[in-house]
Amino acid sequence: MSKINTLDALDKAAKKGRDLLFPSTKIRISIGMTTNSIAAGARSVYDAFLEEKKNKNMKFDMVKTGGMGFDSVEPIVDVVIPNKPRLAFAKVTVEKVPVLLEQVARLNLDRELPFYRVDEQEDIFTGETIQYVKGRLPRVFSKISLREEIPFYKNQLKVVTRNCGVIDPENMEEYIARGGYYGLHKALTEMKPDEIVQEIIDSGLRGRGGGGFPTGIKWRSCREAEGDIKYVICNGDEGDPGAYMDRSLMEGDPHSIIEGMIIGAYAIGASQGYIYVRNEYPLAVENLNRAVMQARKAGLLGKNIFGQKFSFDIKIAKGAGAFVCGESTALIASLEGRAGEPRAKYTHTVEHGLWDMPTNLNNVETWNNVPIIIARGSKWFSQIGTKTSSGTKVFSLVGKTNNIGLAEVPMGMTIRDIVYGIGGGIYNDREFKAVQTGGPSGGCIPKSLLDLPVGFDELADAGSMMGSGGMIVMDDTTCMVDIAKYFLDFLAKESCGKCTPCREGIRRMRSILEDICSGGGQEGDIELLKEMSDAIIDGSLCALGGSAPSPVLSTLRYFQEEYETHIKGKKCPAGVCKKLIKFRILDEQCNGCGKCRKVCPTRAATGSRREPHKIDQNLCIQCRACYEVCTFNAIIIE
Amino acid sequence: MNTENTMQDKVKEIVKKYKGDKSALVAILQDVQDEYRYLPKEALLTIHEQMDIPMARVYEVATFYDAFSLTPRGRFIIEVCTGTTCHVQGGMNLLDTFERSLRINCGETTEDGLFSVDRVGCLGCCSIAPVVRVNDTIHPQMTQDEIPRVLRTYMAKRYGR
Incomplete structure (x- = not known):
């Protein structure tokens, strides 16, 4: 990779990338290769393609991309035939590979019908439309549904996940071809740091890690804070069970995070960045490391980026399996080589963070939003979503829905549209009972609130929270008392132990719930749980303890009857609690x-x-x- | 050369790689754990001496994080995903069955050093829940009746079959 220090060099790289993404003579076959698709068999399918290519002496390009989102039909194989619609095949197995290749080569698609086709697509970075089809659409394609007709994709808007499943995360030129690093060029050569901060404030972007704090305001505080050295950190310690959009972004589009961080560092005045990745995500670490090396080689990290008086570099740190390290001060402690215990935030990390220096920490998805806001402007971005929650949000729609995967939608879409529209309803036509959002700090939203629009404030009012975007859909075979117990069990294990109310309180609450689930529930348990919840919320330093009782409080709020059936009737209506069935x-x-x-x-x-x-x-x-x-x-x- | 010396040298080498940077303690412990599949006492003592970090601090960090183990772990580490989705799809029953089949509790290792059973936070494989990870391989949509077969596959691997 040659140095990229001018717009010209950027254009050249983009051209190379475009030739790969839109080949003019060769067929391009790509397979979504993520942690979950590999487990579903993607790697053996990939190998089968290579094998067939060798045996039959065929000519086509074989690429590994990030996740395409629709995880329940993986492995997905995406085929770009020059001047023809882009095709995708779902649930591909090793056995299907020869048939599939033969079909594609001969353009006879009868035996293995593609899952969907894409004729044209908006390039979200430029707003231009990319035409895959040149000339008239051949008849053989007309019976294949368009991607826009597939319920899972129909109402999605891919802004943050625009590159996942499209580009090869190992290839920086493909990232550039999709508009990558143009935002950085614009920021560094056309904008003053204050203007960038203002642009982020105007966009209304709020932190995607859970709290929903306005990103621009945080940047401004950090920019104004005094300190010789400033740091930016990307929080990739995604720990909420049931949420994996950050992993997907780190695996599938690592350069976007890096670009966001460089822009942020320039705006804030930081010279060093860290990406803290969760221990359980080895593929994310691998892809990020490679991307950082590529960016360094191209001169996009290091000294005098784009010929400006601005130098910045990024280090990758691996977590060591502690949920509490998702909390900013605990994460910083971990980066400093200490046990990840949060501290009281009398002074904010934007003033006194890593090594006591001003530090700006944002979540993966937040950083990912930055390049596109700069490229297309805050006005464009703030039009998406709702007034108080602008932009899109990636949700991991999992649990008992028919369609499972990562779905990116404009903020403000109703839970019903997500669960029944994108999710395709409940598996086996069972009854929807609740959707759990916000991980261990969130809560369960019942059927009566299906028409609630999702946004930071709406979810908080309903007693849950946005969190990092996990949506675990539950049906009538899920016991809500068991779910509350499950989260307390999780939190009891993950509490760092610094604050007594959190350390001891969660355990006591858990043992009450264990009693209830095993038939030993007593009159007054519910009141006691509520009382203890208040004490834990008041008496804990960080958000882990402060929100730990939420799963109990929200299930009590909407499903108190179920608790009572356990306590008084000694029965578990969902058929989960072992001692009661x-x-x-x-x-x-x-x-x-x-x-x-x-x-x-x-x-x-x-x-x-x-x-x-x-x-x-x-x-x-x-x-x-x-x-x-x-x-x-x-x-x-x- | 006895094993203690080799271990000391190996650990010194790891510490050197990070140029004795005290903030790299977590990363150094991770490398040691990768090398020995646990944190041997001698290794921790070497780190304490080499890096001039109080032993109590080294011990604090080594015991704080879940990724570290102070006892030798099995050759095959079975981790049952306890994410919310795996939980609602019956993941806990898988953990029970592994414990029962191997006659050990979660967090323990079989006497022959072959298997360890543990739980792991969400692996983000919710579309194929419930999942179990054995070393680097993720087993999708696990059921209880598949467990004997999975265990047999790994046992066979030990004997090179």
Whole structure:
């Protein structure tokens, strides 16, 4: 990679990238290669393509991209045929590869129908439309649905995730071809630092990590703070269970984070940056490291970026498995090589942060928004979303919906549109019960609030929070008391132990919930839980403790009846709490296949072949194995 | 050369890589953990001497973070994802079954040093929940009745079959 220090050099790199993204002669086949798609088999499919290419001496480019978002149909294979619509095939297996290749080569698409096609696409960075189809659309393509017609994609607006699943994250030129580093060039050569800060303030961008603090205001405070050295940090310690958009961005579009950070550093006056990545994300670390090296080689990190009097570099640090390190002061402690305990924020980190110097910390998705705000302007950005929450938000729509994956939508979309529109409704047509947002600091939103628009303030008013964007959809087989217990269990483990109310209080609350779930609930438990919640909220330094009771409070707010059924009726209506349920085999449904007998670890399930089986309640440990394995719906939970 | 000396040299080498930078303590411990799959006492003592960091501090950091272990870990580390999605899809039952099958508790290692069982925060593989990670391989949509087969596969790997 040659140096990129002028607009000309940037254009040249972009041209190279465009030739790869829109090949004029060769077919380009790309596979979304993320942690979850690899687990779903993407790597073996990738290898199968290479194998077939070698064996049949075929000519096409093979590329690994980031995640395409629609995770429940992975592995997804994306095919760009010169001058023809872009095609995507879903749930590709190794066996399907030869057929698929033959079809694409001959443009005969009958045997393995593509999942969708893309004829044209708006380049979000420039606002221009990219035409994939040159001339008339060949008839063979007309029976394939357009991507815009697929419910999962229909109402999405990909701003932050614009590059994920499109570009090869290992190739910087492809990033540049999609408008990358142009925002940086504009910021450094055409704008004063104050103007950049003002632009971010005007855009209305709020921190995507959870709190929703206005990003521009934070930048301004840090810019105005006194200090010889200033730092910018990217918080990639994504710990909320059920949220993985930051991982997807770090894996699929690392340069965008880097560009955002360089712009931020220039605006604030920082000279050193850190990206703190969660320990469980090895692929993200790998891709970020490579991207930082590439940017350094191109002169986009280092001294005199774009020939300006501005120098900046980035180091990558790996977390070591502590949820509390997602909290800014704990993260800084960890970066300094200490145990990640938060401190009281009498002075803000923007004034006294890393090494006691002014430090600006933003989340991955926040940094990712920066280049596009600079490139297209705050006015364009603030038009998206709602008045108080501008822009888009990436949600990880997971749990009991039909479609699972990362969905980016304008702020203000209703939960119903997300769950039933994008998510395609509840799996097996069961009943929607709640959606959990905000991770362990958030809460559960019930059916009655399905029409709530998602935004920072709306979710907070409903007793939950935006958090980092996890949306775990639950149906009638999810027990809300068990969920509350689950989060307290998580928090009890992750509490750093500094503040007594958090350390001891969460454990006590958990043991009350354990009692309730195992039939030992008592009159007055609910009141006690509420009282303890207040004490923990008041008595904790950081947001972990301050919001720890939220899962309990929100489930109590909307599902108190379910608590009462557990306490008074000693029953778990959802059939989850082990001590309150019994498994029974229905004689009329059981054909005596013996699967339950074989899988039962305690020999509680017995019976003769082809005769209805029985479960001995004295031996049963409610492990659920028989229930999972029975294909005749003969086992019921009482 | 005895093992203690080799370990000392190895740890010194790691410390040197970070130029004795005290803020790199977490990263140094990570490298040591990668090398030995746990943090041996001798290694911690060497770090304390080499970096001039009080032993109490080294110990504090080593015990604070979940990624570190002070006891030897198994050759195959089975981590059951306990993210919310895996939880609602029955992840906890998988953990119970692993514990029962291997006759160890979560956080422990089998006597032959082959398996450790642990829980891990969300791996972000919610679309294929519940998942179990064994070393670097993620097993999608795990069920309890698959567990004996998975364990057998890894046992066979030990004998090179």
